Amino acid sequence: MLRQILVPLVAVVVFLGLWELLVWANDWPNYVMASPSDLPAAYTKFWDLFLVMSWQTLWRTVLGLLLAIIVGVAIGMVMGFSRTMRDALYPLLVGFNAIPKATVVPIVALMFVGAHDFNTVLIAFMISFFPIAVSVSIGLSTLEPEYRDILRSLGASQATIFWKIALPKTLPEFFGALKVAVTLAFIGTNLMEIVSPHGRGLGALFDSGKTNSDYPLMFAVLIALAFLGIVLYYVVVVLEKIFAGWAERTPT
Amino acid sequence: MAENLIDIKGARHAYQTASGPLPVLDGLDVSVPEGGFVAVVGPSGCGKSTLTRLIAGLMKPDEGEVWLHGSKVTSPRSTVGMAFQNPVLLEWRTILKNVLLPLEIVPSKLSKAEAEARARHLLELVGLDGFEDKRPSELSGGMRQRASLCRALIHQPEVLILDEPFGALDAFTREDLWQTMLKVKEEEPFTGVLITHDLRESIFLADQVVVLSGRPAHTQFVLDVNFDGPRNIDHLYTPESAEMLNTLRHQIEIAQGRVPEDA
Numbered sequence: 001m002l003r004q005i006l007v008p009l010v011a012v013v014v015f016l017g018l019w020e021l022l023v024w025a026n027d028w029p030n031y032v033m034a035s036p037s038d039l040p041a042a043y044t045k046f047w048d049l050f051l052v053m054s055w056q057t058l059w060r061t062v063l064g065l066l067l068a069i070i071v072g073v074a075i076g077m078v079m080g081f082s083r084t085m086r087d088a089l090y091p092l093l094v095g096f097n098a099i100p101k102a103t104v105v106p107i108v109a110l111m112f113v114g115a116h117d118f119n120t121v122l123i124a125f126m127i128s129f130f131p132i133a134v135s136v137s138i139g140l141s142t143l144e145p146e147y148r149d150i151l152r153s154l155g156a157s158q159a160t161i162f163w164k165i166a167l168p169k170t171l172p173e174f175f176g177a178l179k180v181a182v183t184l185a186f187i188g189t190n191l192m193e194i195v196s197p198h199g200r201g202l203g204a205l206f207d208s209g210k211t212n213s214d215y216p217l218m219f220a221v222l223i224a225l226a227f228l229g230i231v232l233y234y235v236v237v238v239l240e241k242i243f244a245g246w247a248e249r250t251p252t
Numbered sequence: 253m254a255e256n257l258i259d260i261k262g263a264r265h266a267y268q269t270a271s272g273p274l275p276v277l278d279g280l281d282v283s284v285p286e287g288g289f290v291a292v293v294g295p296s297g298c299g300k301s302t303l304t305r306l307i308a309g310l311m312k313p314d315e316g317e318v319w320l321h322g323s324k325v326t327s328p329r330s331t332v333g334m335a336f337q338n339p340v341l342l343e344w345r346t347i348l349k350n351v352l353l354p355l356e357i358v359p360s361k362l363s364k365a366e367a368e369a370r371a372r373h374l375l376e377l378v379g380l381d382g383f384e385d386k387r388p389s390e391l392s393g394g395m396r397q398r399a400s401l402c403r404a405l406i407h408q409p410e411v412l413i414l415d416e417p418f419g420a421l422d423a424f425t426r427e428d429l430w431q432t433m434l435k436v437k438e439e440e441p442f443t444g445v446l447i448t449h450d451l452r453e454s455i456f457l458a459d460q461v462v463v464l465s466g467r468p469a470h471t472q473f474v475l476d477v478n479f480d481g482p483r484n485i486d487h488l489y490t491p492e493s494a495e496m497l498n499t500l501r502h503q504i505e506i507a508q509g510r511v512p513e514d515a
Contacts, residue, residue, distance in 0.1 A: 144338065144340065146336045146338050146340045147340050149305075149308070149310060149334065149336075150334060150340055150353075150403075151353075151357060152310060152328055153308040153309070153310055153328050153332055153334050154328065154330045154332075154354050154357040154358050154407070155327070155328045155329065155330050155357065155358070156357045160357065164342075164353070164356070165342065168342070168344050169342075169343075169344075171344075244344075246343055246344040246387060246389075247343065247344075249389060
C-alpha cells in the first residue's frame, strides 16, 4: 500500500526536479518557461481564484462526462445489437470525431450565446462520448453466441440476457474507454474556457495569465489541470475496481 | 413401443447466406429414448451444431419436425441443459454462482438454500469441491468444463445437450472427464445428446452412435454400442471396440466422400 503511494510520488518529485534543472541549466527567464520554484508564489497569490475556477472546471467536466456516458452507452448499445445501425452510424461518428472540436467551439458559442455553462458542458460531452460508444458497441457485438445460447435455451428474454451477461461482460471495455474519456473531457472544457473566454474556469485563469504576461500563473494553471485530471482518473480507477475488479488477473 | 424422448423426423434446413441458401440438413432423423445417450459424429461442418440448436429450440427447421417429450419444439424450453466446447462461464461470478445461473431464469421449486446445496453436491460429484468460491479464471480448462457441466445440470433438465464439450482438452483430461460423465449419469439420470469428433469418446459414453453424412447432412449410419458390465477405459482396448471404431471410421470416410458407399 505504502509502495503504491510512494512510487508515483517519487516519480512526480523527480519530474519536477528535472523540470527545474532544465530551466536552470538553460538559464531561461520566466517568459520562456517558468520553473516549479515559481509556482508556489503563483498559487498563494491567486489561491481563492484557483479554488473557485477549479470547481467551475471540475463540475462542468464531470457533467459533460456523465452526459457522454449516458449518450455513449446508448449509442454503443444500439450499434452493438443491430448490424444495420452499426453500419449506418459508424461513418457519421468517425466523421464527427474527426472534426477538431476547437473549430466547433465558436459555432456552439454563437448558437447558444451567453449560455456559458451549457456550452462548456456540451463541448466536454462532444469530445468524450466517442470512445465510450465504440467500446460498448464492440463489447456487445463481440459477445460469443454461446453466452447468449446458454440463457436463451432456458427461455430468457433479451433484456435478461443484457442485464445478466452482456452488460457485465462489457464493463472492462467500458472502464478502459472511460479512462480515456476523462482526460478528453478536461480538454473539451478548457477548449471552451480558453477559445471562447467568459471569465469562468481554469481556462479563463490561464487566459488572464496570458493577457497579463504572468507566466508562472499559466504554468500553475496547467499543473492544477493535471492535478484535477489525475484525481478524476483515479476516481474512475476506484469505480473500475469495484464494478469490474474481476477482470483483473493477479500475476502468478 | 416405448416413446422416444427426442424425435427428429426428416429435418431439412438451409442457412441464408450472401451467396444463396446453404443447405445443412437434408432429411435428418435422430431418436433418443428416455434415459438414452446418443452420440452424433460426422465430418466437420456437416451440421452437427445445427442439430443441437434444433433440439434446444433455438431455431426451427425449414422442414421436418422436432419432438421433445411428446410435444413439438417451436421455441426454447427450460427442460434442456447445454454445454459447449467453450465453457462460457461468467468471469465475474464465483463457480457456485455460475452453476446457479439457470435457476435465476427457470422457475424452480427449490429454495435458495436447497438450490445452493444441490449446486454444491453437483460440484462435489464432478470433483470440484473446495472450488465453489473461486473465479473461473482461477481454474484449469478441464475444471471449467466440469463447472459448465454442473451448470447444465442444476435445473434437472430432461435433456442434456453436449456440443463437443471435451474437444479442447488434452487427452488425459478428456478421459478423466469421460469417467466423470458416467458417474454423473448414474447419479443424475438424463437423456443425452453428445456431439463429438472423437470416435473413442462416442463409443465410450453413448449407447448409440449416429453417423451423419457430409453437408447437407442426413442420417447415414447408426451403431448400437453394447459393452458387458459397467464401462471403463479398458473396454476401449478390446477387439470389439476396435471393430466398432473401424466400422465408424469407415462410415466417416464414406461421409467425407473419400470412399464409395459399397466399398
